[in-house]
Amino acid sequence: MGSITLRSVSKVFGEAKVIPSIDLQINEGEFVVFVGPSGCGKSTLLRLIAGLEDVSGGEIVIDGQNATELPPAKRGLAMVFQSYALYPHMSVRSNIAFPLKMAGMDKGEIDRKVSDAARVLNLTDYLERKPRQLSGGQRQRVAIGRAIVRQPKAFLFDEPLSNLDAALRVNMRLEISELHQQLKTTMIYVTHDQVEAMTMADKIVVLNRGNIEQVGSPLELYRKPANLFVAGFIGSPRMNLIEGKFAEANGAKTVGIRPEHIGLSRDSGLWEGTVTIAEHLGSDTFMHIEVPDVGTVTARAGGEFGVRHGDRVYLTPDETKLHRFNDRGLAL
């Protein structure tokens, strides 16, 4: 139940080749996150899997069955949309019951499943309300409720948290992760936010211009980015990418070092630089430091590291955490 295989799937809109060709294996019970900058084709890929768009080539296999030509409803997948797409004229109860009603299930069975789903999602008190009377987070939960009652083979989430405020987003992130632990159903989650990707995923698929740049667990991507794009995309703040003399000394075209892997000191180190901006977050301090011959370097220090604009500091990159890339941007 819930394995999905894409075999050289491609999608063309008119002249534009949105997805040249993608092969991907999603295993049963996995939480897979598609992440990438906007316009990278991640939503299109999700819609191809859902069946809301026709593939231009290749095939989609769900649970060993070729689903390329199946209509969306027959694929056994459920989707949570970015706008939630709740039916505004129906109560929460009818919204959640809608897919069951369409499946022709009998009334008692529907009622039982709806109240089960409502209990899991803390919606029991809101069942008779209309979507417009709910807060953003509650609407989100109704949308998820509508998806889980069908007991689908896999859930598809299309940037479900992007309409929520920051605090609620963190909450919902946890709730979705917990839901995945409970249900153990395959989930495919699309986001442009690498923090969501890192925190929730079993497996991250990094997409760029319709191509898969790298597939791996969050820590794999963090430790061993396969190329410059992944190196720059995963991790916050971004990895420092340094070219020139320092890179050549390390036998590479470009060298990457994460802000958290740079040692800081006030009196000695490999590089000497001037602090241009210091961002004090309390637990951490992020500094943008202008280093001659190297460029602007971002470095992380403890929250109590009291520097200000214009201070001189010394930096020492941790040699064991260097990422080296060749002239084609691939990791060495």
Place this chain on the structure above:
Amino acid sequence: MATTHTRSAARLMMAPSVILLFAWMIVPLGMTIYFSLLRYNLLMPGTEEFTGLLNYEFFLTDPAFFDALKNTLLLVGGVLAISVIGGILMALLLDQPMFGQGIVRILVIAPFFIMPTVAALVWKNMFMNPVNGLFAWLFRLLGAEPLDWLAVAPLTSVVIIVAWQWLPFATLILLTALQSLDEEQKEAAEMDGAGPISKFIYITLPHMARAITVVVLIETIFLLSVFAEILVTTNGGPGTQSTNITYLVYTQALLQFDVGGASAGGIVAVVLANIVAIFLIRMIGKNLEA
């Protein structure tokens, strides 16, 4: 912005238009009520005198009044049914992507711009004429006896003509409603396993409820006072078969020169329109609430 000052300023600014509109309504209404209480016939000038409710008694007990009442309701109901159901179907069709969509939409709206007399005459002479009409030709083509529409089915003919004029309006309003339906909602319904018919019944139709209400309310206002189409086609006949209240008032005032009786009829029409309005608001007005 809602300080006491701005609010009273706003009231002051609105006052002229409110007063003008109120006068525009109350003066004719007052005069009509006044005339309806007089014995006032243009053929006997100078003999006006107060008669109490006698005009109302005559108007309400006139057998033509009940025919007219029935015809008015049939006319309104018939045109509403055709234009709303037809409008929904047309809107669904026009919402489909197709070549030359913009031009087709403008063409569909066209009948709304044609004045009622012209539209009615075109229908009367080019379609429903038993000798030269297109329908007669069609009937003969099929080997049937041509129908003299305006004589055999006068009210139906008027309903068809008026419905033709109002169909574009309904189509236009319903089409815009249809286009504002969220694409993701349709997709969600599709994922939920709704077929085209379920999608229409559970998603599209409820979404259009407000637009349908607007169409019904606006059309009712105008359909209660259909006049030109009847005047140029059937003249209310044969007998009173296609006379509605508006036309009956016209015959009282300008064919029988009975201003008093016509005024009483006008007041009755106003009361009837209000009854219809109350019923409509009760039935479908809740759709207009946000």
